[in-house]
Amino acid sequence: MRVLIGYSSAHGSTAEIARRIAAVLRDTPKAEVRDPLTAEVRETLTVEVRPLEDVHRLEGFDAVVLGSAIHSQSWLPEAAEFVERHSAELRARPVWLFSVGMSGALPRFLRAPAKAAQNRKLAEALREQARPRGHGLFSGVAAAEEFPRWVRIVLRAIGGRLGDLRDWEEIDDWARGVRTEVTGRGEQKVGQTG
Numbered sequence: 329m330r331v332l333i334g335y336s337s338a339h340g341s342t343a344e345i346a347r348r349i350a351a352v353l354r355d356t357p358k359a360e361v362r363d364p365l366t367a368e369v370r371e372t373l374t375v376e377v378r379p380l381e382d383v384h385r386l387e388g389f390d391a392v393v394l395g396s397a398i399h400s401q402s403w404l405p406e407a408a409e410f411v412e413r414h415s416a417e418l419r420a421r422p423v424w425l426f427s428v429g430m431s432g433a434l435p436r437f438l439r440a441p442a443k444a445a446q447n448r449k450l451a452e453a454l455r456e457q458a459r460p461r462g463h464g465l466f467s468g469v470a471a472a473e474e475f476p477r478w479v480r481i482v483l484r485a486i487g488g489r490l491g492d493l494r495d496w497e498e499i500d501d502w503a504r505g506v507r508t509e510v511t512g513r514g515e516q517k518v519g520q521t522g
């Protein structure tokens with residue numbers, strides 16, 4: 329069985345998260361792999377990680393995980409276009425989506441509500457086109473030099489932070505949920521994070 333992990337990343341942190349999700353999926357005992365649609369046992373799980381500009385068709389992939397960095401509260405244009413262009417193929421196979429933003433930069437009391445609002449907006453924008461089984465929303469790397477000085481000052485003033493905001497445990501947990509569903513080894517549903 330072949331799984332595609334496709335990503336769109338402006339500065340690299342989404343690419344690293346895609347590779348981490350791939351590592352979790354690859355860590356699946358063989359012979360436990362079942363087709364998510366037919367429950368037929370397959371012997372191997374092949375996981376391919378690729379930037380979306382290198383993906384031209386989804387034929388041959390049994391399941392797809394797609395991720396994008398978030399800019400201006402949306403997926404990067406090339407990732408959104410990919411989903412639009414491949415909508416029919418995506419709806420015909422099990423799909424999971426993940427988005428990488430910077431809600432982790434906010435002070436703790438604002439993180440959960442900001443994340444919930446962002447999750448709703450992103451999931452809504454992609455739901456019809458991709459019909460995903462789950463959507464993970466993670467924080468990536470928000471490097472100080474990518475932001476104007478006033479943003480850094482405001483963030484610091486309200487108790488926020490910049491830098492590597494990734495929570496690898498949260499990402500691993502989400503990836504294990506996807507693995508459980510992809511390999512048909514449980515009833516667990518991969519939910520929204522946060």
Ligand SMILES: Cc1cc2nc3c(=O)[nH]c(=O)nc-3n(C[C@H](O)[C@H](O)[C@H](O)COP(=O)(O)O)c2cc1C
Nearest residue numbers: 337338339340341342397399400401429430468469
């Ligand atoms: C120009 C720009 C706009 C951004 N807009 C948002 C945004 O609207 N919401 C958000 O949560 N993060 C936003 N971010 C933060 C990035 O999504 C975050 O740093 C992410 O880790 C970037 O992923 P990448 O390293 O794969 O490019 C923005 C970053 C940049 C540089």
